[in-house]
Every structure is written in C-alpha cells, then in structure tokens.
Amino acid sequence: MKVKVKKMFPPGHVRTPSYLRGKIGEVERDLGYFKNPEELAYGLNAHKQKLYRVRFEMNEIWGETCENPSDTVDAEIYEHWLEKV
Amino acid sequence: MPHDHNNEMSPSGHPYRKDQDHPLTYWQNLEIAVREILVEKKITTEIEIQETINEMDNRTPSNGAKVIAKAWTDPSYKQRLLTNASDASRELGFDIGPLKLIALENTKSIHNVIVCTLCSCYPRNLLGLPPDWYKQRSYRSRIVKTPRTVLKEFGLDLPKDLSVRVHDSTADMRYIVLPMRPHGTENFSTQALEKLVTRDSMIGVGLPKSA
Amino acid sequence: MKNNNTEDMHSRWHDMGGKPAGKLEFSEHDFELWEKRVDALMVLASSKGYFTVDGLRRVLEDMGEKAFSEMTYYERWMASINQNLVEAGAYTLQELGEKMAEVANRGLTYGECNAQEIEEDMNES
Numbered sequence: 275m276k277v278k279v280k281k282m283f284p285p286g287h288v289r290t291p292s293y294l295r296g297k298i299g300e301v302e303r304d305l306g307y308f309k310n311p312e313e314l315a316y317g318l319n320a321h322k323q324k325l326y327r328v329r330f331e332m333n334e335i336w337g338e339t340c341e342n343p344s345d346t347v348d349a350e351i352y353e354h355w356l357e358k359v
Numbered sequence: 360m361p362h363d364h365n366n367e368m369s370p371s372g373h374p375y376r377k378d379q380d381h382p383l384t385y386w387q388n389l390e391i392a393v394r395e396i397l398v399e400k401k402i403t404t405e406i407e408i409q410e411t412i413n414e415m416d417n418r419t420p421s422n423g424a425k426v427i428a429k430a431w432t433d434p435s436y437k438q439r440l441l442t443n444a445s446d447a448s449r450e451l452g453f454d455i456g457p458l459k460l461i462a463l464e465n466t467k468s469i470h471n472v473i474v475c476t477l478c479s480c481y482p483r484n485l486l487g488l489p490p491d492w493y494k495q496r497s498y499r500s501r502i503v504k505t506p507r508t509v510l511k512e513f514g515l516d517l518p519k520d521l522s523v524r525v526h527d528s529t530a531d532m533r534y535i536v537l538p539m540r541p542h543g544t545e546n547f548s549t550q551a552l553e554k555l556v557t558r559d560s561m562i563g564v565g566l567p568k569s570a
Numbered sequence: 571m572k573n574n575n576t577e578d579m580h581s582r583w584h585d586m587g588g589k590p591a592g593k594l595e596f597s598e599h600d601f602e603l604w605e606k607r608v609d610a611l612m613v614l615a616s617s618k619g620y621f622t623v624d625g626l627r628r629v630l631e632d633m634g635e636k637a638f639s640e641m642t643y644y645e646r647w648m649a650s651i652n653q654n655l656v657e658a659g660a661y662t663l664q665e666l667g668e669k670m671a672e673v674a675n676r677g678l679t680y681g682e683c684n685a686q687e688i689e690e691d692m693n694e695s
Contacts, residue, residue, distance in 0.1 A: 283580035287628040289529050291476050292581030293503065293588040308531045315628035317621060317657060325530055336588070341505045345523040350530035380679055386645040387604050387680045392669040393652055394607060395685060396661045403614050411610035476587035478627055479643075488609070491598045494643060500591035512594050527587065 275301040276359040277328060279351060287315035290355045294347075298359055299330040302348055310352065324353040414454070418487040422453050423535055424556035426485070427567075428549045430462075431540040444535060448485055458484040463526060463563075464537045470517055472510065472563030473526045473534040474502045480528035482535050486561065493562070503527060513564040536563040543570040583635035604680055605644040611651055621654040629653045 281296035289311050305325040313320035330347045332340040397403045426448055430437040440447040444460035460482055463471035475481065476499045481489035492498050502509045506523045510516075517523060526534045538560040544552060547570065559565030601609075616622055629650035630637075637646055656663060676683040 281576045283576065285582075287624065287631060289477060291503075291527060291529060291587045292578050292585045293476070295578075296576075305530075305532065311530070311624040314622045314624035317625060327532070329524075336504055341507055342519065342523065345506060345525070347503050347525045347527060349527040350532055352530065380681070382678055383674065383680050383683050384645075386641070386648045388670050388674050388683070389652055390604050390608055390611070390648050391673045391680075391683055391685075392666060393648075393655065393661075394611060395673070396665060396669055397611070397615075397655075400661065402618065402620075402660065407614065408607060408610045411613050412606045415606065415609060415613075477585055478630070488601065492594050492596055495595065496586055496589075497591045497594045499586040500589045504588045509594070 277301055277326070277351075277356040278359050279328075280355050280357060286312070288312055288355075290351055291349060293335060294328075294330060294349055294351070297330055297334050299328040299334070302327040302329045305350065308352075310354075325350055326353065326356065327351075328356070415483075415487065418484060420486050420556075420558035420561065421553070422448075423482070423486045423558070423561045424553040425451055426453075426535070427537060427556045427561065428552035430537055431544075431552055432549050437537075440537065453485060455484040458482065459532050460485065461532050461534050462537050463524070463534055465539050465563075467539075468520070469522050469524055470563065471524045471526060471534075471536045472502060472506060473528060473536065474499060475528040476500070476503055477527075477529060480533060482533040484533075485535065486558065490558070510564060513559065515565060535561050538563075538567050541567050541569050582631060583638070584631045601644075608644045608648045608651065612647060615651060615655060615660075620658040620660055625654045625657075626650050 276298060277300075278298045279290060279294050279296060283292070283295075303326070305327060307322040308325045309320035310323045311320075327348055328351050330349070331343065332345045332347070333343045335347060394405075394408065398405055398408075426440065426444075429451060430440045430447075436447065436450075439450070440462045441464060444462040445455060445458055447462070448455050448458075448460060463473075465471055473481075474493075479489055479494040481493060483489065498509065503525050506525050507517060510523075528534060538556070540552070541555055544555070547555075555568040555570070557565055557567060560567045612623075612626060616626075626647070630646055633646060633649065637649075641649070652666070655661065656666070673683050673685075676685070
C-alpha cells in the first residue's frame with residue numbers, strides 16, 4: 275500500500291520527521307494501535323492511533339542527486355499523518 | 360576547587376571521588392533535591408533508585424551479543440527473533456521491560472542501520488545506554504541522507520550493489536541489527552561467537568569481529 | 571502570492587534528519603553517579619504514571635536548541651523531569667526551592683551535598 279505523509283507543520287510535539295513530510299512511501303507493516311504521543315506529551319488522556327512502518331526510497335526523499343537510489347529509510351508513522359495515494 | 364588541592368582529601372577530610380569532587384552544579388543540586396522530595400513523599404525509595412541503576416548497569420551489549428549468537432546457531436530461534444525480537448530476548452532470560460523490539464537481518468544484499476533523528480531512542484532495555492555519538496547531531500542528521508558517507512567514517516565501506524536500509528526509530532519500536540555470521544566460524548561454540556558480536560554491529564555501523 | 575507555511579523551514583530544531591552537520595566525534599564517556607540517578611528518576615517517574623517519555627521529549631524540545639548545545643544530556647533530562655513532575659503535581663515549587671537551598675548549604679561538592687552520604691560519613695567517624 276502506497277501512502278503519502280501529510281505536509282503540515284503544527285508547532286508542538288509530534289513524531290513525524292519533517293524530512294518525510296510530503297513524501298510517498300510503501301507500508302512495510304502494520305504495527306497495531308498505540309497511544310497518540312501528541313496527546314501523551316501534554317499529559318492528556320491519549321487516544322489510540324494505528325501505527326505503520328513505512329519504507330521510503332532515497333530518491334523520493336532527497337531527489338535524483340541522492341547518495342544511492344537503491345537505499346531506503348523506514349520510519350514509524352501514525353495513521354493520522356498518512357493519506358492514501 | 361577540584362584541581363588545586365594538594366592532598367587527596369576533601370574539605371571534610373574524606374578522599375575525593377572521581378565524579379564528585381567538582382563544585383555542586385545547579386542541575387546536580389536539582390537532582391538531589393527532587394530525589395529527596397520523592398523519597399520523603401514515599402513516591403520512591405533510595406533502595407528503589409539504586410536497584411533501577413543496577414538494572415540499567417546490567418544491561419550491556421553483551422546481552423544483545425547472546426541473542427545474536429543464539430540466532431546464528433539455532434535456526435528456529437532465529438525465526439522467532441525475526442518474528443518477535445522482544446519475546447526472543449525474554450526467552451534468553453533478559454528483563455527488557457515493555458521494550459518492543461524488531462530484529463533486522465543483514466544479508467548479502469541488505470545492510471541495516473538504526474538511528475533516532477528526533478531524539479535518542481535506542482534498544483536500551485537490552486543493550487544499555489546509547490553511545491555519545493548516537494545522540495549527536497552529526498549522526499542523527501546525516502545517517503538518513505548520506506548513510507554510506509557516515510558508515511565510511513565508522514570504517515565501513517559498503518559495495519554499491521548492497522542496499523542500505525536506514526531505520527528511523529520515530530515511535531514505539533526499537534531496533535537491533537542481526538549481522539551476518541562471520542566466515543570461518545562454522546566450528547565456533549555459541550560462547551565463542553558471542554565474543555565476536557560488537558555493540559556497533561548491532562546498531563549497524565560496524566560488522567562483527569572476524570574469526 | 572503563495573505563503574510558505576507548508577515548507578520545511580517550519581520544522582523544529584530537534585528534528586534533525588537531513589539537516590547539515592559536521593563529521594562524527596567519537597569521544598565516549600562513562601556516566602557519573604548523578605547522571606545514572608537522573609536516568610533512574612525518569613524510569614521510576616514514568617513507571618509510576620507521573621508522566622511519559624513523550625512529556626520528557628516535549629519539554630526537551632521546548633527548551634530549545636541553545637539548551638542542546640549548552641547543557642549536557644542529563645542536565646537537560648533533569649530540567650525536563652522536574653518540569654514534568656511539577657506539572658503532574660508531585661511537589662510544589664516552594665517545596666523544591668526550600669529543598670534545593672537546604673541541599674546547597676550542605677557543602678561544596680556533589681558528594682558532600684548528598685544527605686545519604688553525609689549519614690554514611692557520620693557512621694564511619
């Protein structure tokens with residue numbers, strides 16, 4: 275499944291790295307549900323969110339001048355940061 | 360002052376301890392105060408704090424080395440490790456608390472390396488506390504963009520036809536690399552193999568020692 | 571005209587992936603006793619439900635880049651643990667201020683200012 279990371283920049287504690295925002299990757303696996311760190315960080319009663327491991331190609335992240343196009347970055351991204359492609 | 364006393368005794372007449380002979384810093388002052396308040400309020404005890412320190416001190420890369428060496432010698436254990444690395448670690452008797460661990464297998468065509476670009480997430484409940492460089496800007500910034508350049512600084516020059524997979528620990532999972540078993544170790548015991556597994560090889564910035 | 575509110579320039583300082591940085595420095599050091607105690611306080615405060623590692627990170631991030639370069643790792647952790655404990659109502663700033671002053675008046679060094687070690691010293695003499 276291909277997904278795109280939402281390109282948004284709210285001030286505050288989030289766990290989606292900015293270098294992946296707006297980038298398209300492939301879901302590597304579904305990790306299940308975890309409490310939302312964006313609520314936990316402020317001592318709130320956190321809702322559970324689905325968490326995915328998403329794999330991104332280096333040229334998708336850094337463009338054609340990337341170090342080696344066959345290399346990849348995997349990261350864990352919460353569902354509310356993802357949209358279907 | 361720490362560096363101008365002639366005898367090795369503190370003003371109170373006791374020997375200086377290596378990490379305790381500097382003037383108290385503001386943050387050390389805060390640490391003592393918070394700890395004592397938490398003990399006075401019975402939120403914790405000095406014994407519980409010491410036991411927590413001991414637990415952390417007992418978590419070292421040698422724990423991970425036992426997991427790796429077992430996976431090298433026992434194919435069914437290796438399968439369990441790749442399916443659920445937390446349970447596989449507990450199976451060998453390691454108390455890793457709530458750690459959710461994923462093992463990443465290096466092969467002839469894939470080399471894995473771990474990082475936390477957002478802070479310093481590390482499989483500490485198995486391997487102990489992370490090395491200083493793991494927490495620094497240089498590693499965190501560059502390993503996701505130019506992993507081959509960074510790995511070269513560690514002395515690891517990877518061929519172009521080997522894919523590098525970088526794993527950014529952005530949320531609830533932690534990672535350990537299962538390196539390839541070194542050549543020429545077919546007759547090695549599990550104990551002998553453990554000695555070849557380095558911390559850096561389980562982070563992915565190094566390889567196991569050769570036989 | 572288009573605004574730039576969805577551009578990377580709004581990423582925060584701790585979010586380091588891909589940003590320019592120098593070569594690695596390989597110096598490593600053993601942790602001091604007080605640093606291990608800070609680590610233990612974090613483990614215990616979170617396991618007892620006062621706050622989570624997310625709260626630790628939130629305050630570390632809000633402390634800013636200047637703190638990252640000027641304070642040590644466990645100095646930053648200590649500041650954040652305290653902030654989170656105050657927010658969780660574990661103690662008041664009045665209690666903290668009075669205790670800090672009491673600790674500071676015990677002596678010159680970290681060792682001398684630890685009540686437990688003062689007791690040990692008294693038992694020895």
